[in-house]
């Protein structure tokens with residue numbers, strides 16, 4: 417048997433609801449990026465899917481993440497701003513939000529004369545993954561660290577694992593801005609399995625921790641625009657509703673038919689049962705969030721997210737886990 421590598425015809429593709437205007441950001445330029453001022457000398461760059469930030473300072477540029485899709489456009493964006501403001505365009509510092517390649521693999525473009533800073537677990541994981549595009553940070557922190565660079569005050573925080581074990585909070589209090597990546601996809605649903613969260617209770621708690629900081633602008637790493645506190649609240653409402661619906665369906669719906677009919681194929685029983693719970697829990701979401709959150713009708717993201725939360729409710733919280741008499 418050979419693998420099916422045949423092309424897909426455009427006519428056979430499923431159709432989805434239009435993306436709400438509010439989920440999209442500013443238009444990108446010819447080179448495929450947009451750079452905008454957040455506050456003073458703090459800027460952000462996006463290609464419509466990924467985001468990073470940077471500060472121009474008398475000691476050079478402090479870059480916040482280096483997404484691979486932005487690549488050389490990061491320096492182009494910095495050049496544009498530095499030129500307009502007569503500031504240095506040389507990246508001297510790079511702070512990573514976490515260890516993932518997609519948010520960090522433009523790092524090596526900035527050479528070796530850069531101080532890379534991140535959580536100590538980011539360093540450990542980058543050393544493990546040994547990717548030449550993503551040199552491990554030289555400077556690390558554990559729970560918190562305050563950086564004073566070029567007149568900037570930057571507070572790094574780690575509040576437990578969530579999306580990844582090393583997900584960090586990068587707080588710029590003098591710019592009214594927080595950077596927290598891969599937790600809230602501003603205006604969009606999480607991708608597969610709750611944005612690939614390695615720790616579901618940690619991921620669900622993260623937006624609340626973010627709101628404990630004082631800020632007006634969120635650099636969320638995705639998608640095309642900055643986030644507001646309302647965006648975080650909408651994300652919390654959406655996830656909270658999945659949690660509530662899952663609990664209600666899981667604790668009241670009778671799955672006996674799956675276990676009787678499929679015996680002794682226990683995996684067919686479990687898959688049939690849990691998939692059904694996820695489907696029923698998510699069924700009201702598309703209509704309820706239409707026009708407010710994009711891609712809420714993409715089942716592969718929303719249902720896998722519900723399954724991942726349901727497994728965490730069972731395994732982390734013990735819901736429905738019964739000790740044999």
Ligand SMILES: [Zn+2]
Nearest residue numbers: 514516580598
């Ligand atoms: Zn990530």
Ligand SMILES: [Zn+2]
Nearest residue numbers: 518598637638
């Ligand atoms: Zn991401």
